[in-house]
Amino acid sequence: MTTKNAGLVKALVAAILGLPEGTIGADASMESVPKWDSLAQLNICLAFQERFGVDLDMETIATATSVAKLAALLPS
Amino acid sequence: MRTLLLSNINMQPLVAFLKPWEVTCGEFNSMLLDLCNLISPASSAEFTRILCLYDSDALMGDALYGEGTPEQCDSFLIALESFCARHPEKVVIANTFCCCTGRWLNFADLLHPQSLRTAEIRLNERLIAIARSNRNLLLVDTELLFRRHGEDKLVSRAFWYLGRIRYSNQMFRSLATLVHQAADAYANRSRKVLILDLDNTLWGGILGETGPLGIALAEDGAGRCYRDFQRALKAMQRTGVLLAICSKNNPGDVDEVFDRNSMMILHREDFVCIQANWEPKSRSIQNIAETLNLGTDSFVFIDDNPMERELVRTALPDVAVPEFPTRIENLPSWFLREVVPALLMKYTLTAEDQNKTRQYTMYEKRRQLSSTLDLDAFLENLQIECIFQVNPAEQITRIAQMTQKTNQFNLTSRRYEIQEIQRFLDSTDHAVVLLEYKDRFGSEGAVGLTILDFAEGRIDSFLMSCRIIGRRVEDRILGKACELFRAHGCSRVRAEFIPTHKNQQVAEFYDSQGFTLISEEQDGRKIYERIIV
Numbered sequence: 001m002t003t004k005n006a007g008l009v010k011a012l013v014a015a016i017l018g019l020p021e022g023t024i025g026a027d028a029s030m031e032s033v034p035k036w037d038s039l040a041q042l043n044i045c046l047a048f049q050e051r052f053g054v055d056l057d058m059e060t061i062a063t064a065t066s067v068a069k070l071a072a073l074l075p076s
Numbered sequence: 077m078r079t080l081l082l083s084n085i086n087m088q089p090l091v092a093f094l095k096p097w098e099v100t101c102g103e104f105n106s107m108l109l110d111l112c113n114l115i116s117p118a119s120s121a122e123f124t125r126i127l128c129l130y131d132s133d134a135l136m137g138d139a140l141y142g143e144g145t146p147e148q149c150d151s152f153l154i155a156l157e158s159f160c161a162r163h164p165e166k167v168v169i170a171n172t173f174c175c176c177t178g179r180w181l182n183f184a185d186l187l188h189p190q191s192l193r194t195a196e197i198r199l200n201e202r203l204i205a206i207a208r209s210n211r212n213l214l215l216v217d218t219e220l221l222f223r224r225h226g227e228d229k230l231v232s233r234a235f236w237y238l239g240r241i242r243y244s245n246q247m248f249r250s251l252a253t254l255v256h257q258a259a260d261a262y263a264n265r266s267r268k269v270l271i272l273d274l275d276n277t278l279w280g281g282i283l284g285e286t287g288p289l290g291i292a293l294a295e296d297g298a299g300r301c302y303r304d305f306q307r308a309l310k311a312m313q314r315t316g317v318l319l320a321i322c323s324k325n326n327p328g329d330v331d332e333v334f335d336r337n338s339m340m341i342l343h344r345e346d347f348v349c350i351q352a353n354w355e356p357k358s359r360s361i362q363n364i365a366e367t368l369n370l371g372t373d374s375f376v377f378i379d380d381n382p383m384e385r386e387l388v389r390t391a392l393p394d395v396a397v398p399e400f401p402t403r404i405e406n407l408p409s410w411f412l413r414e415v416v417p418a419l420l421m422k423y424t425l426t427a428e429d430q431n432k433t434r435q436y437t438m439y440e441k442r443r444q445l446s447s448t449l450d451l452d453a454f455l456e457n458l459q460i461e462c463i464f465q466v467n468p469a470e471q472i473t474r475i476a477q478m479t480q481k482t483n484q485f486n487l488t489s490r491r492y493e494i495q496e497i498q499r500f501l502d503s504t505d506h507a508v509v510l511l512e513y514k515d516r517f518g519s520e521g522a523v524g525l526t527i528l529d530f531a532e533g534r535i536d537s538f539l540m541s542c543r544i545i546g547r548r549v550e551d552r553i554l555g556k557a558c559e560l561f562r563a564h565g566c567s568r569v570r571a572e573f574i575p576t577h578k579n580q581q582v583a584e585f586y587d588s589q590g591f592t593l594i595s596e597e598q599d600g601r602k603i604y605e606r607i608i609v
Contacts, residue, residue, distance in 0.1 A: 016092075042239045043089055046232070050245040058234040 005071040012051060013067060016044050029066030041065055048073075080123040082107040085131040086240040093245075093252035099127075104240075108148070111155035118159070126163075127255065128156065128170040131242050136175065136192065146195065149173070153202050160210035164495040167262065168210075169255055171218045173199040176227050176242075211472065211494045214262050214423065216254045221247065224413075253417075261421035263493065264480040267396060268370060270312065270420065271361060273379035274323035274330065274352070278302065278342070280404070283325055288332040293339040304408040306341035313346060315422050316429025318368070318436055320349040322360045322377070327352040348436040357384055358391035367443075368436060369542040371483065371578065376419050378411075426474045428521040438517045439543050446546075455547055458515040462524075462552045465510045466560070467501050471522060475508060478525050479537060483578040485550070486539040487571070487585060505531040507560055511553055513544055520544060524553050530564040535571040545581075554589055558608045567609045575600040 006026045013028065014021045017035045030036045036044075045061045048054070052074060056064070064070050079094070081087055082102040091099045102110055102117060107130055110118040118126050136146045160168050173196045185193045207213045222230060230247035243251070260266070275282045279302045280292025292299040313319055319342070323330065330352040334344040344350070349367050351360035357379070365372050373394035379385050380400045389397045396419050401410040422429065446454045465471065472494055479492040492500075500506040511524030523541035528534075535557060540550055561569050571586050583602075587593065591604035 039086075039088060039239065042235060042241055043092075046089055046235065046241070046245045046248075049232075056234060058238055061234055061238055 002071075002076045005074045005076065006067060008051075008074070009048075009067050009071045012047055013044055013070075016040065016047055024067065026067055029068075031065075036065075044070070077124050078122055079125040079127060080110075080117055081127045081129065082110050082118060083129050083131070084108070084134050085242055087129055089241060089243075089245070090129065090248045090252060093248050094255065097125075097256075108151060108155055111152075111159045119163070124166055125259075126159075126166055126168045128168060129251070129255075130171065132173045132175045132196070133242075135173075136195070149195075149199055153199070153206065156203075156213070157206045157210065160206065160213045164212055164498055166495075167212050167214065167259070167493070169214045169216060169258060170203070171216050171251075172203060174219045174222060176222060176231055211498075214258045216251075216258050218251065218254075221250050221254065225250065257417045257421055258423065261423040264423075264477050266421050267376050267419050268316075268374040268481075269318045269320055269348075269364070269368065269376070270309070271320045271322045271364060271375055271377045271395075272309070273381070273384065274321060274325060276380040277378060277400075278306065278321075279333075279340075283329050283333065288329065288336050291333070291337070293337065295339075298404055299339070301404050301407050303339065303341055305411060308408050308411050310341055310346065312416065312420060313433055314430055315420075315425055316432045317420050318348045318433060319346055320351070320364050320368075321347055322351045322357050322364065322379075324354055324357070325352045345437065346433065348433060348440070356387065356391070358388050361388065361392060361395060367440070369484075369545070376415065378415070424473050426477065428474060431521065434518070435520050435543065438520070441517055442515075451546075458517070458547065460547060460549065461514040462549060463512040463514070464556050465512065465522075467508050468510050469501055471510055472497050472501065474522050475510060475525060478522070478539060478541070482525075482539040482541065483576070484542045485545055485582055486537075486576075486579050487535075487582055488537050488574045489539075489576050489579060490537050492537075500527055505529060506536075509553070509556060509560065511540075511549065511556075513549060524549060526553055526557050528557055528560060530561065530566060533561065533566040533569055535569060538571070550585070551589070558606075562608055568605055568607050570594075571604045571606070573602045573604070 010024045010026065010028070011021055014024045017033065017040060019035065024033070030041060042061070045056055045064070048070060049056055054073065060073065064073060079097050079099045080102055081091065081099050084105050084107050086104060088101050091101055100117070100123070107128055110116045111128070113119065117123065130152070135148050135152060137148050156168070156170065175192055175196055185191045188194065203215065207215050225246060230243055232241065232244045235241040272278055280298050281290065283291055293302050294300055295303065309319060321330070330350065333340060349364045351363055353360060361372065361375065361377065365375070371394070372392050375395045377385070377388050377395050377397045378400065385397045385400070388395055398415050398419070401407055442458065445457065476492055476494045476497050479490060483489070497508065500508050507528045507530070509526045509528065510522050513520040513523050520541070520543060523544050525537065525539050526535060527537040529536050538553070540553070558569065571591055573583060573586060575583065586604040591606040594603045594605050596602045
């Protein structure tokens with residue numbers, strides 16, 4: 001995971017959750033952030049697809065529930 | 077104004093795209109129940125705008141060939157119609173039926189009398205009929221988006237199976253834009269005048285270099301792009317948009333194009349004002365504003381030259397100046413897709429819209445006559461005829477449009493939507509008086525309006541199109557108003573002037589009409605009274 005990718009994902013997650021960017025760390029995940037529920041996960045993935053032009057499959061949307069896992073989906 | 081979003085699937089991701097609207101999402105799949113129940117969020121006074129953005133495939137349920145109209149669709153149409161009738165005070169926005177996933181049987185779908193495709197067409201016919209009889213229902217045609225972007229880009233299968241979300245973010249974004257544009261068009265927030273450059277905008281090439289027959293305007297190649305652009309402009313003109321020209325050219329050369337080039341789709345009489353000169357364009361645009369008696373905030377300016385665009389933007393920030401397409405083949409579609417929906421959209425067309433150019437041309441002829449005669453002789457010469465209609469229900473669209481669009485000769489500038497006008501029409505304590513103006517040059521259509529409140533003996537609204545200012549027609553409207561007040565047993569009439577930054581010319585109107593000033597507020601609002609027995 002590159003720092004640049006993690007930074008892009010952190011910003012996107014914070015924007016979707018409506019939180020200040022600093023509050024989402026590189027280790028943030030669905031478990032650690034209360035606002036990051038299953039509906040938020042879908043919204044994050046919808047925005048992720050559009051922003052980075054990737055097409056996520058069902059399995060990935062269901063499991064990529066942390067900044068690290070989402071960032072790993074981007075080319076380094 | 078608060079908005080409630082109802083659906084039969086998960087449309088929650090749309091909320092973020094609908095900003096700055098304040099949108100609350102209804103319960104999941106609550107659309108039908110919410111529309112039917114007399115006590116529901118949709119029925120509560122809290123929400124004045126209701127979005128019914130449903131998924132056609134899900135609403136069709138398991139209905140397939142030979143099963144007739146799917147029951148759920150039927151229930152939805154009945155619920156929607158009665159909701160719109162029950163709540164004339166609310167604006168309801170619904171999408172058209174558009175099945176995006178269920179039409180896999182190509183040939184049977186075309187030919188079978190009860191195929192999904194046929195069902196979709198029939199359902200849309202019923203939906204349109206409901207919108208025709210309920211003016212508070214706005215339809216957005218989602219099929220347009222599928223045609224433009226394609227199903228593969230707009231539908232997301234993974235999200236559908238994971239969370240009942242049908243669309244990708246691209247669709248949510250486009251749908252939100254469509255909904256915003258429909259609401260703007262419904263509220264008549266479109267612009268009135270389209271000002272066009274000539275060289276490399278209305279035709280290809282430089283007129284001064286190639287001459288009137290050398291410009292690119294043809295049925296083939298690049299010349300066809302400009303001809304198609306002119307066709308699109310002509311179509312917009314028929315919806316009530318006024319066309320004008322602002323070009324740096326010799327006026328004689330431009331005249332020659334109109335006289336001699338048979339490939340022009342637009343003719344001289346299609347333009348309400350032609351400014352061909354070597355002045356700065358901002359100066360010419362101000363001339364157009366003065367000639368038409370309209371503010372520059374109702375103008376759109378199209379020019380291929382980025383420097384001219386920038387100069388106009390700087391000098392006249394109220395004028396909308398869209399970017400110009402970089403590829404000429406995109407000119408007609410750019411205009412119809414980008415410029416029209418954003419700036420020139422109309423939700424319904426009135427008879428006045430369709431004749432607008434002719435009316436402004438007559439205005440210009442009268443103006444020329446007025447400069448040769450003194451006012452009394454001019455007015456006599458015009459042979460003015462005023463026809464009053466009291467509570468003309470069939471003109472409701474035009475009446476709402478007038479309250480929303482009239483800025484200069486408007487004493488209170490109260491903006492009303494169709495459903496509010498409906499309440500005035502239904503009330504015995506109110507009268508909506510519409511003036512139709514005619515003179516020897518022709519009819520201007522409905523151009524004057526006053527709304528009277530008999531219970532309070534008060535003139536709620538008093539306004540007139542700027543086209544007939546200076547012909548003492550206002551005296552006649554006021555006379556008609558007093559006559560109606562007397563007939564309702566009022567012995568005195570109250571009237572107000574509420575200042576805006578555009579209606580200064582009528583600040584002293586009631587003073588000149590024999591009214592007595594009773595009070596003047598800090599914000600400039602003035603209350604008047606006149607005894608009328």
